[in-house]
Amino acid sequence: MAGTSKTEKVQLHAPGLEELRGVLQAGLEKNFAEVQVSVVECPDLTKEPFHFPAKGLCGNPRVTDVGGVPYLIPLVKKDKEYDMNTISKELELPGAFILGAAGAASRILGMNAELMPVCLTEAEGRPAVNSSYFSSINPADGQCLQEKYSDKYSGCNFGLLGNLYACEGKPGEVIEVRAKKRTGDLSLVTSLRTTLEGHYPEKSLALGGSFIIQRGKAKIHIMPREFSACPLNTDDEVNNWLKHFEVSAPLICQSVLVSRDPGLDLRVEHTHCFSHHGEGGHYYIDTTPDSVEYLGYFFPAEFVYRIDRPTETHTVGRD
Numbered sequence: 001m002a003g004t005s006k007t008e009k010v011q012l013h014a015p016g017l018e019e020l021r022g023v024l025q026a027g028l029e030k031n032f033a034e035v036q037v038s039v040v041e042c043p044d045l046t047k048e049p050f051h052f053p054a055k056g057l058c059g060n061p062r063v064t065d066v067g068g069v070p071y072l073i074p075l076v077k078k079d080k081e082y083d084m085n086t087i088s089k090e091l092e093l094p095g096a097f098i099l100g101a102a103g104a105a106s107r108i109l110g111m112n113a114e115l116m117p118v119c120l121t122e123a124e125g126r127p128a129v130n131s132s133y134f135s136s137i138n139p140a141d142g143q144c145l146q147e148k149y150s151d152k153y154s155g156c157n158f159g160l161l162g163n164l165y166a167c168e169g170k171p172g173e174v175i176e177v178r179a180k181k182r183t184g185d186l187s188l189v190t191s192l193r194t195t196l197e198g199h200y201p202e203k204s205l206a207l208g209g210s211f212i213i214q215r216g217k218a219k220i221h222i223m224p225r226e227f228s229a230c231p232l233n234t235d236d237e238v239n240n241w242l243k244h245f246e247v248s249a250p251l252i253c254q255s256v257l258v259s260r261d262p263g264l265d266l267r268v269e270h271t272h273c274f275s276h277h278g279e280g281g282h283y284y285i286d287t288t289p290d291s292v293e294y295l296g297y298f299f300p301a302e303f304v305y306r307i308d309r310p311t312e313t314h315t316v317g318r319d
């Protein structure tokens with residue numbers, strides 16, 4: 001692992017699911033016309049539309065923020081590469097099921113790309129199962145090109161930055177979120193996060209999981225194949241470098257959010273989506289508030305781990 005700084009670990013506030021259910025129900029109602037938050041048995045995530053290599057989101061849940069945007073901008077640090085198998089050990093959970101949002105390993109792909117990590121890491125007597133997708137800009141037409149990571153490469157490496165949820169991948173009870181018709185300005189993820197931040201102002205909570213945009217469209221970005229040769233110093237410069245697209249449901253989105261940074265220089269929310277129709281990337285928000293429908297499954301993490309935290313930091317490019 002390219003990591004040089006020592007991993008930091010902070011315990012999070014992880015309330016019971018029934019308490020969280022009520023808090024999230026009340027909060028989401030401020031941003032969506034129809035909201036139903038429930039505690040349910042996690043659906044089998046090996047089935048459609050997920051096709052994950054683990055059944056559920058339960059068992060020693062934790063989140064991690066690896067590397068960071070300061071390794072991408074103002075100028076890229078290409079030596080920053082991480083292995084999810086190593087990360088799972090750093091998270092004291094070897095063999096973990098990992099999902100979230102990350103940069104692809106540019107050294108291996110020979111280009112920059114968005115990574116949608118979905119990986120059952122290696123364990124004694126069992127190889128890793130990498131079900132990740134990655135999206136790049138298709139040089140033929142400038143559009144989104146989504147591919148299976150395992151078609152290009154058998155490992156579980158990623159580059160520069162990653163916001164990951166890790167657990168044992170066991171079945172069990174989770175929070176189910178159903179939301180339709182967005183009435184506020186916040187994305188589903190920001191709405192969840194600010195709800196927790198507002199209800200627990202003195203505490204840090206984190207959720208990880210997966211949600212489906214069942215109807216509507218969403219705004220995403222994909223990083224260009226080439227890293228920027230000139231320094232990107234402002235959010236405007238970053239946004240001019242990124243390629244933005246509007247993509248269609250159904251989209252399967254992997255999300256990590258932290259209500260309040262406990263002093264670890266975290267990216268407090270990060271979501272990447274893939275689809276079975278060739279579109280995927282970094283999710284911002286739906287673009288069809290009147291018709292959008294969300295269905296998600298989340299679980300509260302007990303710990304956050306900060307791995308290879310950049311010593312020189314900034315707040316540019318964290319949307």
Ligand code: ZN
Pocket residue numbers: 101102270271272282283
């Ligand atoms: Zn991203």
